Amino acid sequence: MGFIRRLNDIPREEYFAPGHAFCAGCGITSIIRMVLKAYEGPKIIVNATGCMEVASTLYPRTAWKVPWIHSAFENAAATAAGIEAAFKILNRKYGYNKKVHVIAFGGDGGTFDIGIQALSGALERGHNFTYICYDNEAYMNTGIQRSGATPMGAATTTSPAGRVIPGKPQGKKDLVFIAAFHKIPYVATLNPAFMQDMYNKLVKASQIEGPKFLHYYTPCPTGWRFDTSHSIKIARLAVQTRFFPLYEIERGKLRITVDIKKPKPLEEYLKLQGRFRHLLDPKNKHIVDALKEEIERNWQRLKMLSQLDFIY
Amino acid sequence: MADDLKTWRELPVAMIVDQPGNTVEVETGTWRALRPVLDPSKCIKCLICWVYCPDLAIERLEDDSVKINYYYCKGCGICAEECPTKAIQMVEEGV
Amino acid sequence: MEVKVERQIRTGLNGDEAVAYAAYHADVDVIAAYPITPQTIIVERLSEFVHDGLLDAEFIPVESEHSALSAVVGAAASGVRTFTATASQGLALMYEILYIASSLRLPIVMALADRALSALINIHCSHDDAYAARDSGWIEFFAENVQEAYDLVIAAFRVAEDKNISFPAIVNLDGFILSHSIEPLYIYEGQDVVREFLPRREPIVKLDPDKPVTIGALALQNYYIELKRAQAEAFEATPPYIRKILREYSEFSGRKYDFIKKYMIDDADIGFLVLGSTAGTMRHVVRKWREKGRKVGLISLTLYRPFPVDDLRDAVKGLKKLVIMDRSYSFGSPYAQLYMDVAATLYDEPEKPDLINVIYGLGGRDFNEYTAEEMWEKINRPGVKKIWVGVRGD
Numbered sequence: 001m002g003f004i005r006r007l008n009d010i011p012r013e014e015y016f017a018p019g020h021a022f023c024a025g026c027g028i029t030s031i032i033r034m035v036l037k038a039y040e041g042p043k044i045i046v047n048a049t050g051c052m053e054v055a056s057t058l059y060p061r062t063a064w065k066v067p068w069i070h071s072a073f074e075n076a077a078a079t080a081a082g083i084e085a086a087f088k089i090l091n092r093k094y095g096y097n098k099k100v101h102v103i104a105f106g107g108d109g110g111t112f113d114i115g116i117q118a119l120s121g122a123l124e125r126g127h128n129f130t131y132i133c134y135d136n137e138a139y140m141n142t143g144i145q146r147s148g149a150t151p152m153g154a155a156t157t158t159s160p161a162g163r164v165i166p167g168k169p170q171g172k173k174d175l176v177f178i179a180a181f182h183k184i185p186y187v188a189t190l191n192p193a194f195m196q197d198m199y200n201k202l203v204k205a206s207q208i209e210g211p212k213f214l215h216y217y218t219p220c221p222t223g224w225r226f227d228t229s230h231s232i233k234i235a236r237l238a239v240q241t242r243f244f245p246l247y248e249i250e251r252g253k254l255r256i257t258v259d260i261k262k263p264k265p266l267e268e269y270l271k272l273q274g275r276f277r278h279l280l281d282p283k284n285k286h287i288v289d290a291l292k293e294e295i296e297r298n299w300q301r302l303k304m305l306s307q308l309d310f311i312y
Numbered sequence: 313m314a315d316d317l318k319t320w321r322e323l324p325v326a327m328i329v330d331q332p333g334n335t336v337e338v339e340t341g342t343w344r345a346l347r348p349v350l351d352p353s354k355c356i357k358c359l360i361c362w363v364y365c366p367d368l369a370i371e372r373l374e375d376d377s378v379k380i381n382y383y384y385c386k387g388c389g390i391c392a393e394e395c396p397t398k399a400i401q402m403v404e405e406g407v
Numbered sequence: 408m409e410v411k412v413e414r415q416i417r418t419g420l421n422g423d424e425a426v427a428y429a430a431y432h433a434d435v436d437v438i439a440a441y442p443i444t445p446q447t448i449i450v451e452r453l454s455e456f457v458h459d460g461l462l463d464a465e466f467i468p469v470e471s472e473h474s475a476l477s478a479v480v481g482a483a484a485s486g487v488r489t490f491t492a493t494a495s496q497g498l499a500l501m502y503e504i505l506y507i508a509s510s511l512r513l514p515i516v517m518a519l520a521d522r523a524l525s526a527l528i529n530i531h532c533s534h535d536d537a538y539a540a541r542d543s544g545w546i547e548f549f550a551e552n553v554q555e556a557y558d559l560v561i562a563a564f565r566v567a568e569d570k571n572i573s574f575p576a577i578v579n580l581d582g583f584i585l586s587h588s589i590e591p592l593y594i595y596e597g598q599d600v601v602r603e604f605l606p607r608r609e610p611i612v613k614l615d616p617d618k619p620v621t622i623g624a625l626a627l628q629n630y631y632i633e634l635k636r637a638q639a640e641a642f643e644a645t646p647p648y649i650r651k652i653l654r655e656y657s658e659f660s661g662r663k664y665d666f667i668k669k670y671m672i673d674d675a676d677i678g679f680l681v682l683g684s685t686a687g688t689m690r691h692v693v694r695k696w697r698e699k700g701r702k703v704g705l706i707s708l709t710l711y712r713p714f715p716v717d718d719l720r721d722a723v724k725g726l727k728k729l730v731i732m733d734r735s736y737s738f739g740s741p742y743a744q745l746y747m748d749v750a751a752t753l754y755d756e757p758e759k760p761d762l763i764n765v766i767y768g769l770g771g772r773d774f775n776e777y778t779a780e781e782m783w784e785k786i787n788r789p790g791v792k793k794i795w796v797g798v799r800g801d
Contacts, residue, residue, distance in 0.1 A: 007359040008376055018368035018384040019338030025388035029366045042616030046481065054625045057329065059634075060318070062621035065333040067614040070623035071480050071507050078474035082439060082481025082489075083614065085465035089436045089487050093463050094607075100616060118477065121470030195363055221388075229389030229402070232364050320633035320640070326512040326573070326612040327634050329621040 001040065003200050010199060011037045020063040022055040025228025027218035027235065028134055030192040032056075035103060035132065036066060038202035043101035044069070044083055048076035048110035051141045052134060074114040077122035077131055080104040084127045101206060102129040108149035109139040112175050123182035123211045130205055130212040133175065136220035144223040148173040151243075152294065153287040154275045156223075161278035166287065171294055179213035180249045183312050188248035188257075190216040193236035197246055197257050204250075217244045225274025237269040242299045252310035256302055263299075266292055340367060344387030346402040350380055354399035361391035361400060412661070414600045415593040422556045422585035426492065426518045426578070427452030428594050429560035431462045432601040435490040435516075437482035439467035439475045443497040444530045445582040446520040450492060472497035476504040476515075483513035483575075484622055486613035488564065491515065494582055495522035498536040502543075508575045509544025510638060511622055512611060514567030515575040517545075518560060521683065521734075522582040523770040531771020532582040534682060534734040537711070538744045544642055546576040546649065547712040551686040553590035554662065556580040559709070561601055562656040562664065568608045571648045574641075579711070581684040583771060593660075604659045646713055653709075666715035668707045669722055671697060675704030677786075678726045678760065680719075680749065682708055685732060685767075685774055692779040701783075716752050723753065726760040730786055734768045742793060764793040772797050 004010055015036035022029055028051060036043070047053040047070040056063040057070065071079045080102050090096035106115050111133035119131060138156045139145040146159040152171040155161040159168035180187045186208045190198040198216075205212040217238055219231040226234060238244035239258060243266065246258035266288065270276035279288050305311050324330045357376040369385035370378050380391075380400075392400040420428065427449045430438065438457075440450040456462035465482075469475045472493050479489040493501060498519060508515055519540070523533035540547060548563060550556035556578065563576040580586055595601050612620065626634055646666075653664040670690050672678055679689050686707035693705045706722050708715060723729055733743030740747060746764040753759040763786050768774045778797040785794045795801050 007363050008357070010359070010363065012372055014368060016368070017333035017336045018381070019335035019340055020367075021340070022366055024343060024366070024386035025390060026366050029368070030364065033368070044485075044614050044616065056335075057621050057624035059327075059624040059626040059630050060323075060329055061335045061338065062329040062332060062624060063335040064621055065619060067616055067619045068621045069481065069484055069614060071477060071511075072503055075474060075477035075480075075504065078439075078469060078477035079481035081467055081469070081474070082437060082478035082483075083485050085437045085439075085467055085478070086482040086485030086487045086489075089463075089465050090485070093436065098616070117470060118474045121474055124470075125467065192364070227389070228387075229393040231366075231388070231390050232394050317629060318633070320636035323630075323633060323637050325641075326622070327510055327624070327626070327638075328612055329624050332619040332621070 003203050004196060007195060013037065015065045017063045017065060020056050021058060022051070023222045025221040025231045027136070027192055027220065027231050028052050031132065031134055031190065031216045031218065034199055035202055038199055039101045039103060039206040041101065042098055043103060046076050046080040046083065046102065046104040048104070048106035048115055049073035050107035050110050051136070052105055052107065054141060073110050075118050076104040076106045076110060076115060078118040080129045080131070081122045081125065081127045084129050104129060104131045106131070106133055107141070108133060108135040108137060109147045112148035112173050119179070120182065123179060123184050123213065127211055128209055130214060132214045132216055134216045134218045136218045136223055138223050140220055140223040149175070152291050153279050153284070155278060156275070166278050166284050176213070176215045181312060182211070183252070184211040184213060185209070185251050186212045186248070188214050189244065189246050190214055191235050191239050191244060191246055193232050194239060194246055194258055201248060201257070223275070226272050230272055234269070234272055237264065237272070240264045241266050241269045242295050243269055245299060245302055247302055247306070249311065252312045254302065254305045254308070254311055256306050266295065340384050340386055341382045344385055344405055346387040346389055347382070347405045348380055348385060348387070348389070348391050348400045349403055350378070351399050352377065354397045356397055358396060360394050360396065364390050364394055366390065412593065414596050416596060417591065417593055419589050419591050420553060420594070421448065421587050421589045422550070422553045422580045423448030423520065423587065424452055425553045425557035425592060425594070426560050426580065427456070429557045430490045431456045432595050432598055433488065433561055433564045433605055434598045434602065435462070435464050436487035437465045437467065437479060437489045438491065439469050439478035439482070440491050440493065441469050441472045441475045441497060443472070443494050445522060445586040446492045446494040446497070446518065448586065449518055449520070472500040473504065476501040476508065479515050480504060480508050480511070480513055483515050484511065484614050486608065486610040488568070488608045489515045490517070492518040492520070494520040495524055495536045498539060499524060502539065505540055505543040505545060507623070512573040513575055514573050514608070516560060516563045516567055517575065517577045519577050519579045520582045520586040521579050529770040530582065532584055532734065533769045537577070537579045538735050540577055541712055541744065544574060544638060545712060546574055546645065548576065548578045548709055549682045549711055550578060550580045550585060551684055551707060553585055553588065554592040556585060557592055557594060558656065558660055558662060558664065561605060562653060565605050565652050565656070566649050569648055569652060570609065570611055572645045573611045574645065579683060584684045604656065642713060646715070649710065664709060666708070666710040666718045667722060668709060670705040672704030672706055672722060674702065675726060676702040677728045677730065678704050678706055678723060679730045679732060680706045680745065681732045682711060682734065682745065685734070688774055689779070692776055695776070696783070714748050714752065719749065719752050720756060723760055728763065729760040730763045730765055732765045732767055736766055736769070763791055766793070766795045767797055
């Protein structure tokens with residue numbers, strides 16, 4: 001129970017059932033299973049509309065063995081805020097006397113884009129809850145449309161690799177920092193390929209009072225166009241190329257939790273995925289260079305900030 | 313999955329699903345094109361396949377050895393790809 | 408009916424304050440609301456009650472109306488008593504969640520300080536917002552005055568939370584005309600009095616870690632229509648329970664409440680049908696017109712959804728003409744919203760009055776004795792079916 005040193009320490013009990021409808025090779029169930037294990041005791045899950053919701057709760061069935069609610073696309077954080085408030089009242093006024101974890105899940109569309117207002121409000125108000133963004137870097141549930149989380153150059157159905165505009169022209173929004181600078185007690189990035197790091201961050205988050213924001217990188221074979229068996233391999237490369245750095249900010253102190261001293265070439269990451277294939281064409285080298293520059297600047301920024309006693 | 317479709321009179325109030333985890337009855341193994349085959353003699357009980365299987369199709373046994381549940385396995389191949397001792401091989405379904 | 412004043416206080420409040428006192432006296436548990444004129448005073452007063460320790464509730468000062476209703480959806484799904492309030496654009500922003508709250512059978516109570524929808528932006532009364540919610544599966548009440556606004560909020564909690572009902576409820580009060588007008592009214596001495604009428608909520612379904620359920624799943628072609636059929640059946644079954652609770656509340660308060668109110672209608676030739684505060688104006692007008700020998704009468708709806716079909720069919724019997732007054736407009740529809748409900752209600756009746764639709768008062772345009780006289784002149788023109796009153800150019 002609690003923190004783990006190896007995978008065998010992860011509890012056996014499952015709170016999420018098989019028979020769900022996630023695509024083969026999807027990375028989303030890893031975060032579901034691990035959250036439900038790492039957050040000990042009573043918990044309530046709030047789910048924004050998206051892949052997680054539709055693949056796990058096709059009426060009259062549900063894969064969830066814990067209380068779960070879905071209301072709409074953009075309001076998971078607000079719904080969670082109401083649940084948190086209700087359990088405060090149940091404890092204070094009606095003697096319920098149980099600590100209940102309130103955990104909201106939203107995809108990148110539901111978090112970076114349409115749900116950012118409700119998320120910001122809930123973080124600012126200081127509700128004691130966890131918001132987890134499972135980021136597959138596009139609107140996968142509606143058929144792979146670009147979002148504020150889609151990386152530069154990636155092809156989606158609304159940022160296709162066209163002859164004039166090859167993929168998404170804009171870079172990715174830094175939602176972790178946007179969340180962090182609500183001055184909340186804990187934010188962290190999570191990647192399934194680094195399971196011990198991820199699991200222990202979940203345990204830590206579960207023990208912190210106040211709003212927690214966790215950003216989970218979830219590989220998507222359908223939307224990113226890669227072989228289903230490569231899910232974890234790609235997730236690992238995302239960290240090893242510094243494309244998706246693993247760090248946490250605890251009460252304003254930033255710490256890189258998986259240091260990548262010698263990053264692998266970005267091309268190793270790009271070439272496995274159909275969404276980036278056009279970038280390997282020499283005429284698109286400038287986009288790869290821009291991506292590399294963005295990755296380098298981000299890494300240097302994290303390194304510098306990790307030297308400080310606190311960043312907020 | 314042979315669900316008996318219920319009439320509106322038989323549904324639980326408030327549109328809830330009141331049987332937690334009842335997807336367990338749904339066979340998703342029919343999605344599979346490739347089939348993972350485990351060689352138990354090579355298994356080092358590291359649980360990587362158990363952790364990463366998106367379909368909860370790897371059963372974790374008492375001693376942390378594992379067993380593949382083909383009722384759920386969609387054949388993604390993550391287990392074979394990630395297995396450090398190559399104890400799992402993907403073979404074509406039906407061959 | 409006996410007026411039970413012993414545990415009630417005679418005081419003066421505006422409609423918003425009265426609503427806030429009602430939610431306070433109902434011992435509400437979670438409030439989420441966002442400021443919007445003319446509802447703002449409600450959330451200001453409730454914040455004061457909470458910050459001064461008078462009301463033990465969680466007040467969530469959300470960042471939008473969408474989040475206000477979403478938060479109370481979450482809270483109501485957790486089993487506690489919930490309240491929100493809004494108007495106009497705020498209701499429009501909540502629109503998506505209205506349907507969800509009803510589908511999930513969450514007994515949220517909302518006060519709606521009725522206000523015109525933009526554009527152009529306006530802060531005064533129309534019933535656009537009240538009508539916008541009409542198809543969403545919320546019970547809707549209309550208050551005629553500040554006393555009714557107070558009483559109906561308390562009654563609405565009992566109605567919404569009743570195990571045979573369990574649907575959300577809106578209490579409409581006309582923006583500014585009621586929300587900002589101070590009127591004398593009776594309020595209860597406090598929560599202890601109201602608790603005798605309104606005990607703690609017992610949810611029919613809730614998020615409970617000891618008994619997990621999935622709320623708000625995905626339903627496709629094989630189940631959505633059955634789920635809606637069941638919801639429709641449940642909603643249509645509510646009127647007898649609502650009636651029973653309004654009767655109980657009448658006993659409790661000493662003030663009579665039912666689905667509709669009638670004034671001088673029984674022997675009238677021409678009836679007027681209204682919603683909200685205009686009932687007060689029209690009662691005065693009807694009395695004056697009776698003195699002039701005009702055989703007129705008034706019907707006003709306290710319950711707007713579910714539509715009080717039987718009560719209305721009964722009330723219009725013997726009328727030659729029924730003038731249906733809409734404080735809104737339905738673009739592209741044959742008539743405005745209330746008219747269409749009434750027309751559908753009366754269509755199958757063997758004998759029914761001629762119907763006339765009057766559009767009036769949009770954006771707070773005053774409706775008074777003079778406008779009423781203009782209306783009288785216009786409805787007596789031959790062949791009139793739909794008219795606007797109080798508008799320059801007509």
